[in-house]
Amino acid sequence: MRRTYAVAExxxxxxxxxxxxxxxxxxxxxxxxxxxxxxxxxxxxxxxxLGLGWALSTAALFSGSAGRAIEPRLRLSGYSGRHLVGGRLLALWTIGLLLSTPYFLLVRFDQHDVRYGAIALIMALTVAVSAPFGLALSAILPRELEGTLVLLVVVGLQMMVDPADTAARALPYWFTREIGTYAIDHTDRGYLDRGLLHGVLAALVLTAVVTVAWRVRQGPRSHLEFVPLR
Incomplete structure (x- = not known):
């Protein structure tokens, strides 16, 4: 964990x-x-x-791209993919929580007759999804411009596509509509359960994509052998 914290710092x-x-x-x-x-x-x-998601995904995209230059040296120093990916995710989740807190307070004091616990859940899931989403784009796409355009397309589709369509569920932030409907319109718990399931699955799938994409990009290092310090 010490190395993970070092990467996060x-x-x-x-x-x-x-x-x-x-x-x-x-x-x-x-x-x-x-x-x-x-x-x-x-x-x-x-x-x-969605604005929080776009902001944090963009930060993750640039953070992942900036980390490419030092990753080979860290690997030679004994840092594994678990340390590098986990450390960046930890840092981005921390930034996301700090970023979302004032906006939750804004909604809390500016809006009335909504379920504030559900709003907090939406923001927490948005942070959990956005960090690996941006890192996945940085690992898959070679340049930041392409990643930024993909983010723009995804957020734009999220705003325009009818959330009731089946295809909309493939978008990473579909859960914001389901839980938002539960929080604002006071609908039944089915909206909350569907949104929570979608958000958790999206975070897990995107984290797995980050890990796999990172390993593929790094490639095998069969000629290297790490010897533990005595």
């Missing part, structure tokens, strides 16, 4: 140096929220969650 320090980027990421969900606040209560809450 390095990733957090790397992100902290990008103050302008962090400021943009912090304000992006607010723009999503305000765009629908006036006359669409449900959409404003759903949009702020």
């Amino acid at each position: 390095a990733a957090l320090r790397e992100m902290a140096r990008r103050r302008v980027v962090l400021a943009i990421l912090l304000l992006l969900p607010l723009a999503f929220y305000l765009s629908r606040r006036g006359d669409h209560l449900g959409q404003s809450i759903r949009f702020v969650c």
